[in-house]
Amino acid sequence: MKKMIITGFSGFVSRHFLNYLVENNLEYDVLGLDVNPPKFELSEYEPALKMDFKIANLLDKEVVEDIIKEYRPDYILHLASFSSVAYSWQHPADCFTNNTNIFLNVTEALRNNNLLECRVLSVGSSEEYGNVTKEQLPLREDMQLFPVSPYAVARVAQENMAKVLADSFDMNIMLTRSFNHMGPFQDERFVIPSFIRRILDIRDAGKTAGEIETGDTTIIRDFVDVRDVVRAYYKLLTEGKSGEVYNICRGQGVALSEVIDIIADIVGVEVSTRVNPDFVRPGDNQIIIGSYDKIQADTGWESEIPLRQTLEDMVAHMSK
């Protein structure tokens, strides 16, 4: 059985990735790593998968080295990151070094243990594109990057480093620029689950209408269902070209106001919005839409789950 390490194991993406493996009868020996224990039981995925989990701080080079030396993975799904743009504004240096150091600890451990054939998926972000104009849409992988947040700079650095390791050290590293993803189990601090929670609160309070505070709801994003994202991750991990970076997106933009309208319709309440200037992020792009031509060409992937379906599933999950 092939061995796979999943870093950032306790996050919501990892959980969907495990679901994907099980639903598709893909058998792996999985070792999860995270600083926090998962909120689910490993037994949920057994015996379909062979499951193990270790608490591990990937900032500790020796810990990473020991684990990789002992486990000798065939695949690494590297989800671990300090992924909050907001946090990165408060702690630019920490965000930067933590993201890149974690990645380098993993790749150096592979190099030091002659595991160059191990296939690694390095996850990046649409934030890497930075300030773009409407004329440049949809965003394509070969465009020049203008990262505008410390988080985005860290992601670009990780991507550049991954490319060098792939091109010049013969490592097998595939790279993504993942666009905004959402789905069940997502933390309610993220924008869409936070909308859903507050709209559910209106209904649960017995009202048929209410108001929520938001940031700028005219901004347009390319939202993709996390279950489509993990399918892309699996395809890239097993079939992607080393050293290549792939957008993972739906290829369609939707305004946050439209997302709110759909959620309100699903929940069955009337929702009005009021902009709280504190929630508006000044450097935010007005519109982000990606092209998925490249991943489609190389792996056949495209998103499958319609936006409304994703939102219905999230509402159902959060209504429990």
Next chain:
Amino acid sequence: MKKMIITGFSGFVSRHFLNYLVENNLEYDVLGLDVNPPKFELSEYEPALKMDFKIANLLDKEVVEDIIKEYRPDYILHLASFSSVAYSWQHPADCFTNNTNIFLNVTEALRNNNLLECRVLSVGSSEEYGNVTKEQLPLREDMQLFPVSPYAVARVAQENMAKVLADSFDMNIMLTRSFNHMGPFQDERFVIPSFIRRILDIRDAGKTAGEIETGDTTIIRDFVDVRDVVRAYYKLLTEGKSGEVYNICRGQGVALSEVIDIIADIVGVEVSTRVNPDFVRPGDNQIIIGSYDKIQADTGWESEIPLRQTLEDMVAHMSK
């Protein structure tokens, strides 16, 4: 008197920068920082400059914080770096994190001590451009970067981070992409001083002709005299626009073979070359030439010292 910290103080660039200050009657209170003591006496620059030096490992965040808190600099000439491309191939992670962490320790210490007005020069490299085609020459600052070594990736990351700090945290950081520089006092491990040393050895052995082993001498580089470089650094530190990156180059290419011919002519011996494949760096660009239009437009700088003059001064210095 304005206070200036010079990191990487014990390197050859710093020495020329101090000379520049003294020769131009520019009075500063200078604090040098380096992991190694300088090979010159501070008194060489006194009383024209107020001089102090501390052994400091800039990787140690608290050390940096303490020094900056106490000294409260008006300027920082940030020369410290792990600047060997060769070393970066052997230790990609170390090279990367050491370069970026040092820079971030300095900038975070400034932020934490409300020294946003301090003007910082962040030194980068023409290596950041990576693989370019002849059609793209001369290299201009707004071109897309394709860093191909871990060293170059680190430099790009530092530059991107510096831009974010300048644009969004109102810090005063000017950035350079410095092309190959050379001059007296340069370490003999660098390519031009190593040529000079071996050509001097031929003469000093009493011969009129000899052979030296080289890498690929057909490669073309844009060499600039370190004394021109430090003049550019001073101009950028005092007059450059924050958040802007500037090429520092002569704007002319010269083949290594031509440099060898000039040195041989100065020394007065006949030199033939033999390529040692071990010295050829596979990823090296064939030709690198920059444009200095931007720095000239913003500060009036252009290189002044002709190539032959630089080589004559280096030969004289190394003949001592």
